[in-house]
Amino acid sequence: ERYRFETEGGTNGYAYVPLEIGDTSFTLEYDITIESINQDGAVRFGLTSTEMDISKGVNILGIFSNGRDGRVMSLRVIDQSNHLFEISSLFSSYCAGQPGCETKRFEENMTYHVVMRYNKEHRQCDIKVTDRTPGGLSWGSYVPLARDIYALNRLAITTKGDYVIGNNAVGYLNNVQLSTFREVVPTPEPTTLPTTAVPPPPTTIPTPTPTEAPLNALVLCGGIGIAAGLTALQRRGQQ
Secondary structure (H helix, E strand, O other): OOEEEEEOOOOOOEEEEEOOOOOOEEEEEEEEEEEEEOOOEEEEEEEEOOOOOOOOOOEEEEEEEEEOOEEEEEEEEEOOOOOEEEEEOOHHHHOOOOOOOOOOOOOOOOEEEEEEEEEOOOOEEEEEEEEOOOOOOEEEEEEEOOOOOOOOOEEEEEOOOOOOOOOOEEEEEEEEEEEEEOOOOOOOOOOOOOOOOOOOOOOOOOOOOOOOOOOOHHHHHHHHHHHHHHHHHHHHHHO
């Protein structure tokens, strides 16, 4: 979606979207096309605190400006203690004596893709600006920070703190995307200890002790009957 803007100093103007990202790392990407920009004009877009003031914290802003050094780009960070960290595409700002390094300037009516990142772990912010044409503009740099940045709660384009009159800038923003990074702590899985089957104790079957079984009553009665019969036969023989 395309967002039209026209900025001018001395108007205390701004436009913003409220957000809550805490103090986590983030990446902001967008496309910007500046159709016209007057002398001393500037387009400042990024994350800010409720104040949205370019002269005090807290803010992290990507800036396209047309000042005494011409049309240059910069990254500007102000922390909670109003410490300023800034770097621009001027040779004297970012090259640090590197051979072949030169000032990078933007042009009107060209679309540039901007990537701004805040890395909480390394305490730094960086910016990269490119265009889509082969061999086109490509500039990037970073600033180290003294502390973590927090209290950023608005995505804003602002002129608060700019008191220059007549420094209009006209253009539009497109393809705005904000991504935050949060540490994901995996839920530990319960540890199941291996179970060893315990064999049942051996079953001892006792060996029965032989015992004399009592005579069967029928056998006993039969024996008595036989004895009585023998006695009767003996008595008959004696007679």
